[in-house]
Amino acid sequence: MDKIKTAFLSYGMSGKVFHAPFLAFHPGFELLGSWERSKKLIHHDFPEVKSYESIEELLEDDVDLVIVNTPVETHYDYAKQVLLAGKHAIVEKAFTTTVAQAQELAAIAKEKGVKLAVFQNRRWDSDFKTVQKIISDKVLGDIVEAEFHFDRYNPLLSPKQHKETVNSGAGILKDLGPHLIDQALCLFGLPQSVFADIRITREHSLVDDYIDILLYYSNFRVRLKAGFFVREAIPAFVIHGKKGSFLKPRGDVQEDELKLGNKPNLKTWGTESIEKRGLLHTEINGEIVQEIIPTLQGNYYDFFDGVYHSIINDAIEPVSAQDGVQVMQIIEGAIQSSAQKKVIDL
Template identity: 45%
Template sequence: MEKIKIGLAAYGMSGQVFHAPFISINPHFELYKIVERSKELSKERYPEATIVRNFEELVEDPDIEVIVINTPDSTHYDYARMALEADKNVIVEKPFTSTTEQGEELISLAAEKGLMLSVYQNRRWDADYQTVREIISEGLLGRLVEYESTFARYRNFIKPNTWKETGKSGGGLTYNLGSHLIDQTVQLFGMPEAIFADIATLRTNGVVDDYFMIHFLRPKFAPEVKVTLKASYLMREAEPRFTLHGTLGSYVKYGVDKQEAALLRGEMPNQPRWGEESEQEWGLIHTEINGTEIHRKYPSIAGNYGGFYQNIYEYLREGKPLLTGAKNILDVIRIIEAAYQSQREGKIIELK
């Protein structure tokens, strides 16, 4: 079967780390064209791909079947619309769009044209998150009563001349890491009935938000679970990545999925034992199973961001369900908007 030719809209950190490696190792795809406005960095690792200088060259190429839009947040809506209007299937980096209205327009356009519109929520394939899913689905903690998801980073400086720090083209921690934490939580528990949030800028001379705490109130599939999401750029000593408490026990997991760090080191995801954690890195479970108290490390499921692109192939060529369709992920943007409203007004925001 003919390979799916992909055009990559940028070759910055996102293109180099999160997209090109997984596209290039999947035998069903061809990394066909890459936009680099002035440099030619991709030539060293992907010499078969053609370098072009602007996004329009991807849209105008009749051979490209899928365009990956991994450009600054504020461009997602315009570029996705251009690509869909040119009859291209589209993958959009998170956050999907800046507003719910923009997302609804793109979803309607894709449906009208019968095209794929996917959002790159790759952290559904994190090792820790997949392990948490397993623990919850198997009821290993009894009835779950509390769920905390925290992403800790320490970046006590403002990186100059970058759109993520100026806010001119998007940015801010809530749209950035918040998109991942919210998406994971909606996958587990469904949409909340309401949101209460505290969003702030804590770093000296900061412009964009670099801290958030978001509470899901009465999530659809587990209204009794107390859900807290948190991230900060001023956490030198990390809190647990996940903390779960139930009527029978608890699970606590430190550390983040290893894939991003490996990719930043230049490793490719087709190496043996990709995404696996050592026993030392596993989370701790303290619970009761069949009347016996258990207090030990719980094996982590291996992470694999390649699962995202494998599902894209299976959807386009085999007709299998699309796991990351924009229609469902639009709820992430709704929640982010509600979180900002909660911060501005200092109150709980009900979601319609």
């Protein structure tokens, strides 16, 4: 199997938890190293790889794929350098800070003939995959409304300074928002317009930490919410159709397992607790059905496998740059809507 030589632009939680375990497990990747500024951490986990002193040194090496997993406000500049160097790239969410930046990166990747993927791993969460199957099976009839939540209870400010200081990449809209927006776009496509309420709710916070986004489609609406003052969470996915409803708690276990240092596999990985199964209440073949639905297995491995095939077999990226552009269109529309207190056409 051809190996894709891969490097990180940082080795903090993102690289250590969300990327490295899958790159190490997938037979098609070879980890070369990471750019590290002050803390030299990658050798603790991978003693044989390189710790680069600069992005220039990294790009001069025999690297095929670069993972841009630095703070959001740096994504555009670093990804542009990577693409102009003729390297393939995976860029963390939020893809960029503006639509114009996202469109420019997509254009450069096309011009250079390299692959550019956005790391929207939540498409491979067990809960979302189950919701996706329910909708694709059309057991709810025509969709009337859907509501997705990414709720937490965490009134304290993050110790990561770049997340709490005012900059173009900070705030919940560009942290948790891209997950919710991408999931909505994955299921329903680009909406016609958007209305949003973006607020600050935590004491001493300087950045937005609450979002309520309403996406307008021709015959239905999708609401996306995230905040830090939800001590008792309601179902993270609520979908109502003309025949019935599906309610699903957020239950994916992958992030927690990765933080514990557990390694992915293809058999049992991403199997969530049965207590988190969703409730389907609908009409099928003229009969009312109310039952607990088994949850599909989640696995972020599938994202990396998709990236592998996009590079080796010239397949479409698992999450394309154009997908990233559309997420940024929603984010920009939401910012404009909240500021002007009106619905914004996309």
